Amino acid sequence: MTMRSPLGTVRGLGTAKSGTEHFWRQRLTAVANVPLTLAGVVIVIALVGRNHAAAVQILGSPLVAVLMLLFILSISIHMRIGMQVIIEDYVHEEKTKLVLILLNTFYVVAVGLAAAYAILKLSFGV
Amino acid sequence: MADASAPRPDTSRPLSPHLTIYRPMLTMAMSIVHRITGAALYLGTLLLAWWLIAVASGPNAYAIFQSAASSAIGRLVLFCYTWALIHHMLGGIRHFVWDLGYGFGPSEREWLVRANLFGSITLTLLLWVFVYIVTGGLR
Numbered sequence: 362m363t364m365r366s367p368l369g370t371v372r373g374l375g376t377a378k379s380g381t382e383h384f385w386r387q388r389l390t391a392v393a394n395v396p397l398t399l400a401g402v403v404i405v406i407a408l409v410g411r412n413h414a415a416a417v418q419i420l421g422s423p424l425v426a427v428l429m430l431l432f433i434l435s436i437s438i439h440m441r442i443g444m445q446v447i448i449e450d451y452v453h454e455e456k457t458k459l460v461l462i463l464l465n466t467f468y469v470v471a472v473g474l475a476a477a478y479a480i481l482k483l484s485f486g487v
Numbered sequence: 488m489a490d491a492s493a494p495r496p497d498t499s500r501p502l503s504p505h506l507t508i509y510r511p512m513l514t515m516a517m518s519i520v521h522r523i524t525g526a527a528l529y530l531g532t533l534l535l536a537w538w539l540i541a542v543a544s545g546p547n548a549y550a551i552f553q554s555a556a557s558s559a560i561g562r563l564v565l566f567c568y569t570w571a572l573i574h575h576m577l578g579g580i581r582h583f584v585w586d587l588g589y590g591f592g593p594s595e596r597e598w599l600v601r602a603n604l605f606g607s608i609t610l611t612l613l614l615w616v617f618v619y620i621v622t623g624g625l626r
Contacts (some may be wrong), residue, residue, distance in 0.1 A: 388586065391579045398576060402614075410620045413514035413546040420542055429539075438527045447526060472536045 370401035370462050383442050397432040403431065421483035437473035441466060517600040521578040524571040531568045569614060574607035 404425055408416050420427055444465045452458040509515065541552035546620045555561045581599045590599050 383585070384618045388566075388583070394579070395576060398572065405529070406618055409618060413542070413549040416542045416549065420539070435562070436532065440532065443525050444529050447522060465604065472532050475534075476536040476539045479543035 377401065383435070383445075386438060387442045390435045390442075393435040394439060397435050400428045401432045417483055420480060421486060423484065426480050426484040430477055433476045433480070437469050440473055441469040444469075513600045513604070514596055517578065517581075517603055521575060521582075524575040524578070525598070526616060527571045528568070528575055531564075534564070534568070566611070570607060570611040573610045573614075574603065577603045577606050577610075 399455055404419070408419060420429065440443075445462055448458060448465060450459045491591075538556075539554055541548040556565065581603050586600065590596055
């Protein structure tokens with residue numbers, strides 16, 4: 362028995378607006394993050410103390426590049442949702458909250474895209 | 488709900504006490520630490536992007552990153568980042584156990600938070616010792 366009117370449900374009205382997709386997506390990326398982070402850590406360790414040429418070669422190789430891209434994608438989605446929850450929990454002034462949620466998305470997209478771009482540049486050898 | 492951006496009269500309603508009355512327990516500490524490590528990792532992703540962009544930019548940019556990373560501050564940051572990463576991952580596994588419906592009993596949840604904290608500290612130390620041995624120290 363829900364208090365929402367059908368129109369409200371369809372329009373996503375109400376404070377939470379939606380939630381199931383975030384819940385599921387956070388779990389999905391969390392599960393993906395476990396092997397991908399392990400792969401990322403192994404890759405980082407493989408590069409410790411190595412020179413630039415070694416770093417270019419390793420990060421540009423297909424398997425490493427694909428793993429790193431998957432890692433960047435998964436952590437980007439995961440951290441966007443995570444930070445959004447933190448903002449929604451502590452910021453209640455509507456305009457500030459909206460600005461912070463926008464900035465959150467911009468930050469994640471910028472950082473994720475920059476990292477992915479670097480990997481692609483290295484793997485295409487340009 | 489009424490229009491939330493309309494100016495509201497200052498009706499400071501009393502809140503139930505929380506932090507002031509609860510005996511600090513490991514479970515609640517680990518809960519907020521999970522959030523704090525998540526936020527720290529969020530910011531630390533900048534370092535990850537910096538590293539990758541430095542590699543893609545060329546030897547000079549990479550050298551700058553390497554010298555920053557091997558400085559004392561750099562190593563401290565990396566160490567803390569490693570711990571935050573492992574702790575947040577183990578915390579995530581702890582949450583996943585709960586999502587599946589297990590581990591809610593009084594002794595089980597205590598065990599989970601202890602395993603989380605003990606595991607993260609141990610694994611961080613082991614990882615760093617391992618890397619130091621294998622690479623002969625960070626240069």
